[in-house]
Amino acid sequence: MQIKFILIFTIFLCFELNAKNIDTQTFNKIDNYVKKMQNQANIPAISIGVIKDNSLIYKNSYSKDKDINTKSLFYIGSLTKSFTALAIMQLVEDGKINLDDSINKYLPWFKIKDEKDVNNITIRTLLNQTSGFSTYDGLKNFDDWDSSNFALEKTIRALKYVSLISKPSTTFYYSNINYQILGLVIEKVTGLSYNQYIKENIFNKLDMKNSYASLENIDKKNIAQGHRLWFGQAIKSDFPFSKVLLPAGYIISNVEDMSNYLIAQLNKGKYKKEQIFSSSIIKQIQTPSATIVKDKIHYGFGWFVDTSEKLYLNHLGTAPGYTASMIIFPEEKLGLIMLTNATSYTLGSNELNTLAGGIIDIIRNKELKDTTIDIISISAYVFFISLLIVQLFLMKQFIQKHKDVKKYRTIVSFIFDISIIISLFFIIPKLYNLTFSGFLMFVPDIGYLMLSSIVISLLGLIGKSIIMVKIYNKSWGGRNI
Numbered sequence: 001m002q003i004k005f006i007l008i009f010t011i012f013l014c015f016e017l018n019a020k021n022i023d024t025q026t027f028n029k030i031d032n033y034v035k036k037m038q039n040q041a042n043i044p045a046i047s048i049g050v051i052k053d054n055s056l057i058y059k060n061s062y063s064k065d066k067d068i069n070t071k072s073l074f075y076i077g078s079l080t081k082s083f084t085a086l087a088i089m090q091l092v093e094d095g096k097i098n099l100d101d102s103i104n105k106y107l108p109w110f111k112i113k114d115e116k117d118v119n120n121i122t123i124r125t126l127l128n129q130t131s132g133f134s135t136y137d138g139l140k141n142f143d144d145w146d147s148s149n150f151a152l153e154k155t156i157r158a159l160k161y162v163s164l165i166s167k168p169s170t171t172f173y174y175s176n177i178n179y180q181i182l183g184l185v186i187e188k189v190t191g192l193s194y195n196q197y198i199k200e201n202i203f204n205k206l207d208m209k210n211s212y213a214s215l216e217n218i219d220k221k222n223i224a225q226g227h228r229l230w231f232g233q234a235i236k237s238d239f240p241f242s243k244v245l246l247p248a249g250y251i252i253s254n255v256e257d258m259s260n261y262l263i264a265q266l267n268k269g270k271y272k273k274e275q276i277f278s279s280s281i282i283k284q285i286q287t288p289s290a291t292i293v294k295d296k297i298h299y300g301f302g303w304f305v306d307t308s309e310k311l312y313l314n315h316l317g318t319a320p321g322y323t324a325s326m327i328i329f330p331e332e333k334l335g336l337i338m339l340t341n342a343t344s345y346t347l348g349s350n351e352l353n354t355l356a357g358g359i360i361d362i363i364r365n366k367e368l369k370d371t372t373i374d375i376i377s378i379s380a381y382v383f384f385i386s387l388l389i390v391q392l393f394l395m396k397q398f399i400q401k402h403k404d405v406k407k408y409r410t411i412v413s414f415i416f417d418i419s420i421i422i423s424l425f426f427i428i429p430k431l432y433n434l435t436f437s438g439f440l441m442f443v444p445d446i447g448y449l450m451l452s453s454i455v456i457s458l459l460g461l462i463g464k465s466i467i468m469v470k471i472y473n474k475s476w477g478g479r480n481i
Contacts (some may be wrong), residue, residue, distance in 0.1 A: 041351035051335035071320020077317025085302030111160035138175030183247020224269035232347030262335035276294030384449035417457035
């Protein structure tokens with residue numbers, strides 16, 4: 001699911017960049033553009049920061065809520081992965097981890113269903129997203145709200161029932177599992193919780209005083225209220241903090257702190273003239289490692305890397321109710337961080353996923369692309385609402401004419417209902433690499449239309465079964481055919 005959005009970024013960000021000087025007029029254009037997109041997509045709040053060289057040169061927050069500003073906190077979703085990768089590389093530099101060691105060296109109990117492939121899952125394959133774990137399996141845990149200290153390890157131990165979909169080191173598959181495992185490795189190697197390690201070795205060193213990998217010592221009032229877009233309208237959304245998915249997607253931060261992080265990424269590990277992370281670490285992190293599209297799109301360590309024209313790195317992050325994106329151009333020392341408190345995979349998703357690219361287009365004085373009507377989402381709404389109407393009509397017809405029902409019509413009706421249940425509960429969510437509960441979480445408008453159809457089909461199956469039993473009890477032997 002995240003891959004779909006990242007590939008959208010690559011379409012909008014393939015260009016030559018000339019951004020040595022960014023003037024007031026450019027920032028006014030950014031301001032107008034963000035306001036336009038916010039109104040168009042009904043995004044409750046947007047915070048952005050533009051970084052040039054070693055400074056945050058522009059920051060702004062757009063919201064009708066006066067309490068939201070550039071210090072307000074947002075979940076950054078999969079932007080978290082780059083922090084996990086940086087932590088791993090720190091431990092590699094310290095000699096505590098070897099990139100090409102099997103994961104079993106650090107988690108001796110680690111198992112998967114394909115035992116013969118376990119030894120080939122290395123730290124490097126996890127960083128590269130080439131371990132063989134699927135995107136689908138990596139999204140199964142979004143509704144696991146286990147808050148115990150054992151939550152992450154419990155999830156990793158459960159992988160003994162999971163099969164790989166490719167041999168390690170052969171194919172790129174974006175999967176949260178890779179970074180969940182890396183998070184646990186950090187804990188086992190250091191003896192610290194993931195939260196403690198990230199705070200002491202990254203947040204503190206970069207003056208990220210308002211960034212968190214835990215809900216401990218955080219004023220929840222400062223966290224921007226999350227929203228999901230239902231039929232293009234923002235509806236408040238509340239989900240618990242996920243310890244299970246923490247190393248893959250649950251850091252909480254703000255634009256100002258994230259700008260400090262991007263400054264270090266743009267300046268080969270330096271922040272305020274101090275070498276916080278070695279330049280060799282940053283170079284390895286930003287080097288293309290796993291190929292996604294030949295000669296164009298790659299994965300580094302926690303970053304997507306585009307080499308089609310001017311090298312740039314980016315990542316999109318989503319957590320229930322939040323969408324974030326970060327982009328850096330190392331050669332130009334230009335960066336962008338964008339945090340929002342909305343998620344959508346239907347109406348509004350185009351604006352959410354291309355907003356950062358549009359801001360960069362403005363900086364390079366490129367003509368902005370007009371957003372088009374989301375025909376796919378509108379068609380989906382029409383289809384599923386029509387399906388509900390048809391189902392209700394057929395159910396009414398069956399109830400009214402149940403005394404004259406024919407056997408073959410009943411069989412056809414049963415098959416129709418079962419097909420709907422299978423298609424809507426299993427097949428369609430799987431196309432998004434989600435379980436059905438995950439689909440309801442991330443695509444709630446379509447998801448609940450589908451759930452309504454499933455409920456109607458289930459009721460139809462029960463009702464038809466009861467009616468047919470009564471009919472055949474009166475006319476045993478199927479004479480009423």
